[in-house]
Amino acid sequence: MAMMNKPRVVEKVRKFMKAQKKNDNKVGKLPRAITLNYNNVCNFNCEFCFSAEKNNAHLNDCLSFEEIRHLADQADELGIWEIVLTGGELLVAPDKLFKLIDAFKPERFQMIIISNGYLMTKEMAKKLASKGIDCVGISLSGMDETKHNKERGGVKDAHKKALEALDNVHAAGMAAWPNLIFGHHNSTDPDLYACLDYAKNKGYTTYFMMAMPFGTWKDNIMDANDLKILADIRKKYDCCFDTWDMYDPKRERISGCWTVNRTYITPLGDVLVCPYINIKIGNIKEQSLKEILDYGFSIKYFGNYSPMCISAHNREFRKKYLPDAGNIFTPRDAHEIFGKEDYIEDAKE
Amino acid sequence: MNLEKYDEIFMEALELTKDQLDGLEYQGVSSWDSVGHMNLIGEIEDAFNIEMETDDVIAFSSYEKGKEILSKYGVEI
Numbered sequence: 001m002a003m004m005n006k007p008r009v010v011e012k013v014r015k016f017m018k019a020q021k022k023n024d025n026k027v028g029k030l031p032r033a034i035t036l037n038y039n040n041v042c043n044f045n046c047e048f049c050f051s052a053e054k055n056n057a058h059l060n061d062c063l064s065f066e067e068i069r070h071l072a073d074q075a076d077e078l079g080i081w082e083i084v085l086t087g088g089e090l091l092v093a094p095d096k097l098f099k100l101i102d103a104f105k106p107e108r109f110q111m112i113i114i115s116n117g118y119l120m121t122k123e124m125a126k127k128l129a130s131k132g133i134d135c136v137g138i139s140l141s142g143m144d145e146t147k148h149n150k151e152r153g154g155v156k157d158a159h160k161k162a163l164e165a166l167d168n169v170h171a172a173g174m175a176a177w178p179n180l181i182f183g184h185h186n187s188t189d190p191d192l193y194a195c196l197d198y199a200k201n202k203g204y205t206t207y208f209m210m211a212m213p214f215g216t217w218k219d220n221i222m223d224a225n226d227l228k229i230l231a232d233i234r235k236k237y238d239c240c241f242d243t244w245d246m247y248d249p250k251r252e253r254i255s256g257c258w259t260v261n262r263t264y265i266t267p268l269g270d271v272l273v274c275p276y277i278n279i280k281i282g283n284i285k286e287q288s289l290k291e292i293l294d295y296g297f298s299i300k301y302f303g304n305y306s307p308m309c310i311s312a313h314n315r316e317f318r319k320k321y322l323p324d325a326g327n328i329f330t331p332r333d334a335h336e337i338f339g340k341e342d343y344i345e346d347a348k349e
Numbered sequence: 350m351n352l353e354k355y356d357e358i359f360m361e362a363l364e365l366t367k368d369q370l371d372g373l374e375y376q377g378v379s380s381w382d383s384v385g386h387m388n389l390i391g392e393i394e395d396a397f398n399i400e401m402e403t404d405d406v407i408a409f410s411s412y413e414k415g416k417e418i419l420s421k422y423g424v425e426i
Contacts, residue, residue, distance in 0.1 A: 002383070003383040004375075004383060004386070004407050007403050007404070007407060010387075010403050010406055010407060011403045013387055014387065014390075014391075014403070014406065017387060017388075017391055018391075021391070203379060238379065246384055247384060247387060247388045247391070248388075249361065249362050249363070249364060249380070249385070249388060
């Protein structure tokens with residue numbers, strides 16, 4: 001009953017839901033979440049990692065706890081109710097992770113950690129639950145152990161530990177989310193369904209991420225049939241995807257792409273419109289979070305409703321504004337790539 | 350009349366049948382998790398034209414308890 005133990009979160013979620021309902025169930029310009037990449041150090045070397053950089057130049061970078069406290073206070077004031085902590089792999093430095101959680105004052109937010117699960121022992125899961133973490137997403141390729149381990153740089157028991165991690169998280173009273181990639185490559189793969197069935201039997205909610213058409217998955221272009229399959233999966237399994245309205249019991253409504261609604265903050269303080277679009281709309285060391293979000297929402301691609309995930313499914317956008325994928329440490333500056341015609345009329349730049 | 354409406358909301362929001370309602374508690378079925386709970390509360394508020402306080406949203410821990418809470422808002426089930 002994690003969220004129900006956090007009255008401030010219940011209050012903010014209700015405001016968010018009411019505003020979304022008023023907006024025809026579309027996400028609009030309501031800030032919901034922050035994903036913070038605290039530090040990029042990792043114990044794995046995954047083939048598909050979107051935050052990896054070739055020269056590891058930023059492994060020592062992270063925001064100070066004072067900066068994080070200030071960020072958290074601003075986020076709370078703006079009604080943001082969800083914090084996603086990621087890296088790298090944050091469990092490689094548990095003491096820092098605990099301080100990071102404390103810095104947010106976790107009673108104010110639904111707190112989520114994304115992990116590869118390798119270090120998520122029973123004791124660690126219990127400790128995280130006691131610190132105020134509500135959900136843990138564990139990256140899984142499927143039920144094929146060999147494939148999972150290979151995709152994670154050949155770590156021998158990565159798959160076994162990931163499944164154990166989900167069990168440990170669940171036993172500690174947190175929500176366990178297997179994080180699965182969906183794309184053209186696996187939309188009909190029996191292993192995907194084996195994993196979905198596994199999660200269903202365990203009572204876990206599967207969180208989908210799309211195979212983004214850059215980097216490892218650059219030729220992975222989803223077609224109409226893949227999207228139909230995904231919609232069918234939504235009906236059949238307990239699962240989430242970011243454009244879906246999670247509060248629709250019929251599992252049909254699309255609340256829309258959440259660029260800027262759920263920003264991604266790098267260890268340098270750069271604010272990207274989402275984890276998969278390396279476009280920077282500001283830096284939290286230089287501006288207030290409100291100024292940054294207002295600016296982000298003034299850009300028509302992010303402020304207007306988009307039923308499709310811009311990063312995964314809007315090929316024109318990617319071709320025009322992100323011809324090179326870059327990485328999270330070398331984002332393109334929104335001020336430089338967007339022209340007057342790219343802003344919402346009357347929106348304040 | 351109100352009971353019928355109350356039951357309908359539970360059945361629709363949590364995808365349940367009528368025979369599952371008696372004795373139903375929060376997290377007693379997979380659909381009544383925190384997401385299902387927030388949706389259920391929203392539907393009840395709309396149907397009975399009320400706005401619950403945060404403490405009552407949190408205290409709404411069972412089908413029966415919900416009836417008790419609604420009476421605070423002048424809705425007798």
